[in-house]
Amino acid sequence: MTWAGLVGLFKRAGAKSRLSDLTGALEQSLFAEEIARRKGLLQSLDPRVKLIGALAWLLAISWSQNLAGIAALYTLTLPLAAASRVPMTFYVKRVWALIPFFTGIIALPALFNVFSPGAPLVTLIDSTSPRVYLAITLPGVVTAAFLLLRVGTSVSIAVLLILTTRWTLLLKALRVLRVPQTFVLILGMTYRYIYVLLHAANNMFLARQSRIVGRVADAEQRRWLAASAGVLFAKSYALSDEVYLAMQSRGFRGEAQVMETLRWRGADWMWLAVFVGVAVAATWIGS
Amino acid sequence: MHIPDGYLSPATAAVMYAAAAPFWYRATQKVKTMLSGRAVPLIALFAAFSFVIMMFNIPLPGGTTGHAVGAVLATIVLGPWAAILAVSVALVIQAFFFGDGGILAIGANVFNMAIAMSFVGFYLYRWLSGSAAITSSRRVLAAAMAAYIALNVAALLTAIELGIQPMLFRDGAGRPLYFPYGLEVAIPAMLLGHLTLAGAAEAVVTGLVVAWLQRANPEILEAYSGASTAARAVGLPRWAWLGLLALIVLTPMGLLAPGTAWGEWGREELEALGLGYIPAGFDQWSSLWSAPIPDYDIPALENPTLAYVASAVVGVALVWLIVLALGWLIERLTLRGATRTT
Secondary structure: OHHHHHHHHHHHOOOOOOOHHHHHHHHHHHHHOOOHHHOOOHOOOOOHHHHHHHHHHHHHHHHOOOOHHHHHHHHHHHHHHHOOOOOOOHHHHHOOOOOOOOOOHHHHHHHHHHOOOOOEEEEEEEEEEEEEEEEEEEEHHHHHHHHHHHHHHHHHHHHHHHOOOOOOHHHHHHEEEEHHHHHHHHHHHHHHHHHHHHHHHHHHHHHHHOOOOOOOOOOHHHHHHHHHHHHHHHHHHHHHHHHHHHHHHHHOOOOOOOOOOOOHHHHHHHHHHHHHHHHHHHHHHOO | OOOOOOOOOOOHHHHHHHHHHHHHHHHHOOOOOOOHHHHHHHHHHHHHHHHHHOOOOEOOOOOOEEOOHHHHHHHHHHHHHHEEEHHHHHHHHHHHHHHOOOOHHHHHHHHHHHHHHHHHHHHHHOOOOOOOOOOOHHHHHHHHHHHHHHHHHHHHHHHHHHHHHHHHOOOOOOOOOOOOOOOOHHHHHHHHHHHHHHHHHHHHHHHHHHHHHHHHHOOOHHOOOOOOOOOOOOOHHHHHHHHHHHHHHHHHHHHHHHHHHHOOHHHHHHHHHHOOOOOHHHHHHHHHHHHOOOOOOOHHHHHHHHHHHHHHHHHHHHHHHHHHHHHHHHHHHHHHHHHHHO
């Protein structure tokens, strides 16, 4: 689910359970890691292979100027998802159910001759006086298809990577990209504390909800939300102090140390070659 | 404002990564020396916090709601360098977990929302609040205004990055390959939403949280307030300021590089070069689509391209001018106020 999708969910859900719905959805996508613990093809691979493979495919999608090539890459993710025991309806719906609402709206005007002049496919309005002409054009359809297919396939690959890889392992994999250790450490800690702060926020909302009846004026709501944000901020500030003390007492001196537990196996090399090979082929076909 | 993958060409994405990299490097160095190990949990918690407050939908006047990015709040409390890291971390997590913002587009998103927004927000807040006391209401107003303008600078940068795509990257038949709308559509469309709703949300959240902190936890606001710490050099040295300005002005120019080549080539040259692709249906396509782009159109297209990029640069320069003018004005007003009281 995209972030905007979550926010949409937040808006749709009734006032009562807004944040708890959201927390539920967030926990499901962020912290469950249930699929990542299953035994499947992608789960068995070294996270570095998956990260490099995903980046190679993303680049291929970005470079390709061939709709069929991008569609072929998307099609290839389906057996990968199936072999990794990712529920197929969930995998397909999670991406394509939301794409029309976000990228779709942006791609829509490009369909018409106003933005994409060219041979008309469907003429919608063609009146002579006043002169109004509106048609869906072939170049417009191609442009919109490129945008939708590129975004959908890219998001799918990111989703597949994150569904089949535990966050801690993915962070270790980031080291191959020469991401500084400090940055990786911060990423890992942020991930943990999102959960903590989310629960704190959820509790505040619940406590408030149980004390009010009827509708609250907007100004009052704003004041309360700002106070909540302030409280949450003060909490995280205080918490960071405590966490720092805890880190210091465990020997933290400003330099992050990570145990290297990742090991390349034969299958990893093979799949790395497959992923990169497919990406190169797709780029070559699409260039 | 998060740019997804597929909207930007790989060349643009690479340029934006290159533009963000020195800031990341400097920020990591700076934060290490400034706060030692203390910075690690602080930045992590702030990133988590900004992640969570994005879910606080604030009711706005007019019956709608909006949520804030929190970058300006981060920069007011943590200073610009730590804020860059905190917002970058939040953006990376959003890209991986929610597909909100692309992975290849992280460089661009970080440049707009973490780097530009942090610096613009930080210096605006400093300028606007001057030497006002930590608990003065002027600081609340300064924070809200800084948030509003910084968000719109970020939106403008996003619109420029998107808007130059169709000028630079088209296929052999002239169809845009990535984001299909030019600057003349992208800039108004982005700014319309951000000058109104999103800007209001950012301003309201930032202002209200700063006001709350003044009442409940003023010491948090002290570190980077610029009020009592005039002697402490937290800000950028002058050379870095000029470098940053030059970089922002040059960014759209740098992005032009792969495209100038395209614009200068004739269609025949393109075909002569072959570009390595002649798919099965190429003849059919080219007969359909080469007609609208005869030779004489190519030089004609070059001029609007330059005009657009020039306008983009002028746009960024204008925003900076406004910022500078506001700073000067506030300074004058403060001086006048000071002389009146003495």
